[in-house]
Amino acid sequence: MDTIQDHSHSPSPARRLRAAALRAPAFAALCALLALAPAHAAGPAEVAAADRAAWPRPIDSPAAFDRASRAEILAFAHELALSEPLDDAALAQRLRLKQVDRASVDKIRARWWRRLSDNYRLAARACAPREPFCAPAGDAAALRALATDFGAAPQAEFAAWRADAARFHRIYLDEQLRLAALFPRTSSEIDTYSAQEIDGSELPDRQFLLTFDDGPTAPGGNTDTLLRTLREHKLNATFFVLGERLQPRLKSEAAAKTYAGMCVASHGWEHQSHSRWPQWQDSVIRSSALAREHAGALYRPLFRPPYGQRRADSGEFFRAQGLRVALWTIDSQDWNAKVGAGEVQGRLLSLMLLWRHGTILFHDIHDKARVALPWLLRQTRGAGVRWVDCNTYPAP
Structure with missing residues (x-):
């Protein structure tokens, strides 16, 4: 129970403060305090869950892992690219928030593109001739262009996976964008405050x-x-x-x-x-x-x-x-x-x-x-x- 979305097991801090305000004579003072404090937004309406049975091939070797990895990177990057033209009002509406922290969203998006580009290069190192999901992308800009056009499966056997992946990555992206839009007003695992904090993103590949x-x-x-x-x-x-x-x-x-x-x-x-x-x-x-x-x-x-x-x-x-x-x-x-x-x-x-x-x-x-x-x-x-x-x- 460790993400911002999960407060259902107990009353949220905001609700406890409101209850205290109703019981205490210093109602006005507590209401003023509540108004100044960062609010805990309700969690997303959906949680991303993927159907791995839709992927048509086993993931039983490093090459198979890389093939499936390239596919997931392109699918997520496609949704990320589609989300970028949204202005603050449209993004807030999509995420069901009153406002978004644009600087935080821009920072996290830039970090994602760097990681996705690095990951795609790692996954494409041993691409064999005619391997699916192997179009070259040497940097983040090239990956963005490649992902923007990734609207359909390259081969019929991947069609069911592509449809499921579009749904999964759209929902997952919104989960993460929501955390980014709230940070740092509401902190979470989406970002660190300093190099003293660790999250595993510095671990080597695989x-x-x-x-x-x-x-x-x-x-x-x-x-x-x-x-x-x-x-x-x-x-x-x-x-x-x-x-x-x-x-x-x-x-x-x-x-x-x-x-x-x-x-x-x-x-x-x-x-x-x-x-x-x-x-x-x-x-x-x-x-x-x-x-x-x-x-x-x-x-x-x-x-x-x-x-x-x-x-x-x-x-x-x-x-x-x-x-x-x-x-x-x-x-x-x-x-x-x-x-x-x-x-x-x-x-x-x-x-x-x-x-x-x-x-x-x-x-x-x-x-x-x-x-x-x-x-x-x-x-x-x-x-x-x-x-x-x-x-x-x-x-x-």
């Missing part, structure tokens, strides 16, 4: 870091199932734990035993946005101390803010605590009631093909992560994907 938030569950729950899956595949991951969940779990088993072979970091004492929460610093300090004390050598000095929301001026605080803010680049949406486990699977594989590296966000408290992870590992077997050792990220 390398992905697995991360899990909001746990642990009670003994025998989803956390233990996911840990067993990771160990069976000789993989590890970073688990960003909540202090209020870890503390009762410690009564039955030491954290060093529960998470043996993994990495443990803090997600806060409770799952509250930092945007207007007076106790956010205490939450960071308490949860990090608990994880450090009980995870021992497994502990990593990282902090993942709930919903990805942190204050723009919080960098000095985290430095003083010896912590780095750790965000993500690929959201599985496993927390979202709008998507099922199969849809989470398709979404993840399509986004791995699109971005080609990064940090994947799961939640070990949800069943969908337990189902999606083994599927994802099977689908990428032989594709040249490397799952990053959490002990090596970030590099010392």
Whole structure:
């Protein structure tokens, strides 16, 4: 439950403030405070979920991964190019927002074009003669021109995929544009405030870091199932734990035993946005101390803010605590009631093909992560994907 869209599990900070205003005599003062504070917008009406069964070929080799990657890059870039002529009013209407931060949107779009261009070149390095999705594009401008014309499948066998990809990437683009349009007024994983914050975008090609938030569950729950899956595949991951969940779990088993072979970091004492929460610093300090004390050598000095929301001026605080803010680049949406486990699977594989590296966000408290992870590992077997050792990220 880590993106801006997910506030359904508890009243939003704005609603709590309104309720307090109705009960308190200082109604006018609280209303004035609320008006000055950044609002949490409702999430998007749709969540992007891809149908990987529409892709007609297996992804069982590096060449097959690259072919599918080129296709996803062109499909997303096509939607991105189509969105660029929209003025602020039209974009706000499309995203169901009152206003957009144009500077933030322009910055994120420029970054996307750079990454897409780099990724396309990497995916096209070994193009064989007559390979599909292999038209040359040496820079971002060339890719934009190529993607703008990418309206139909190059061959009949890809027609079903192209239709599904158009829907998927339009919805996914709007998810991301929404975050960009709200940043920095409402912070999220869409951008970092400084080089001190990390999100996995700097990882090498085909390398992905697995991360899990909001746990642990009670003994025998989803956390233990996911840990067993990771160990069976000789993989590890970073688990960003909540202090209020870890503390009762410690009564039955030491954290060093529960998470043996993994990495443990803090997600806060409770799952509250930092945007207007007076106790956010205490939450960071308490949860990090608990994880450090009980995870021992497994502990990593990282902090993942709930919903990805942190204050723009919080960098000095985290430095003083010896912590780095750790965000993500690929959201599985496993927390979202709008998507099922199969849809989470398709979404993840399509986004791995699109971005080609990064940090994947799961939640070990949800069943969908337990189902999606083994599927994802099977689908990428032989594709040249490397799952990053959490002990090596970030590099010392």
